[in-house]
Amino acid sequence: MAKTGLRGPYQLTFDGISGAVTRQSAGVYVLGHTTDEGKFRIQYIGRSDSDVRETLRSYIGSNSSFKYGYYPSSKDAFLKECDLYHDFSPPGNKIHPDRPKTSNLECPRCRFFGVPRPRG
Numbered sequence: 001m002a003k004t005g006l007r008g009p010y011q012l013t014f015d016g017i018s019g020a021v022t023r024q025s026a027g028v029y030v031l032g033h034t035t036d037e038g039k040f041r042i043q044y045i046g047r048s049d050s051d052v053r054e055t056l057r058s059y060i061g062s063n064s065s066f067k068y069g070y071y072p073s074s075k076d077a078f079l080k081e082c083d084l085y086h087d088f089s090p091p092g093n094k095i096h097p098d099r100p101k102t103s104n105l106e107c108p109r110c111r112f113f114g115v116p117r118p119r120g
Contacts, residue, residue, distance in 0.1 A: 002087040004030060005080075008067030009040050017056045017066075023039040026077045027052025030084065031063040031092070040067065044092030047081040049074035049100050074100040082107040 010020040012031065021027075029052060031044040043063055048055035052068055059066070071077040081097045086109045096112045099105040106113040 001032065003086075004042070004067055004069075004084060006030060006067035006069040009065040010033055010067070012056070012060055012063050012066045014057065014060060017053060017060075021053040021056060024051045024053060026050060026072070026074050027055075027068055027070045028077050028080045028084065029056055029066050029068040030088075030090070031059055031066050032090075033064045040065070042084075042088050042090045045081060045084045045090050045097070047077040047097065048072075049077060053068070075103065075105060076118060078103075078105055079108065082109055082112075086110070 006028065008020065010016045028047045032040055032041045032042045036038050037084050046055070052070065057065060058069065069080065071080060078097065078100055085093060085097050096107065099113050
């Protein structure tokens with residue numbers, strides 16, 4: 001089975017997020033729960049282009065746990081999010097992750113967004 005390469009799991013609470021995610025940064029996160037057998041089950045994958053801690057706070061109450069990773073740019077976070085989306089096919093993600101605003105990035109796995117966005 002694929003591994004996420006993310007930190008966690010941590011409790012999806014204000015204190016859980018504040019204790020684990022200690023800086024403002026672009027990042028990727030997964031939401032889910034830990035089974036009785038100790039396996040983390042991913043329900044949703046997402047990213048923040050600027051502040052993964054603040055984005056995670058908006059999900060408090062939606063799942064019991066989260067994992068996360070910091071990334072140096074929104075591009076790097078998008079590429080990781082795409083990898084996780086394709087590796088895990090989470091039930092909470094109904095559509096492919098959107099690329100960062102104002103970018104012409106495409107998914108390296110499926111070439112989604114192969115048509116460049118108009119500038120302006």
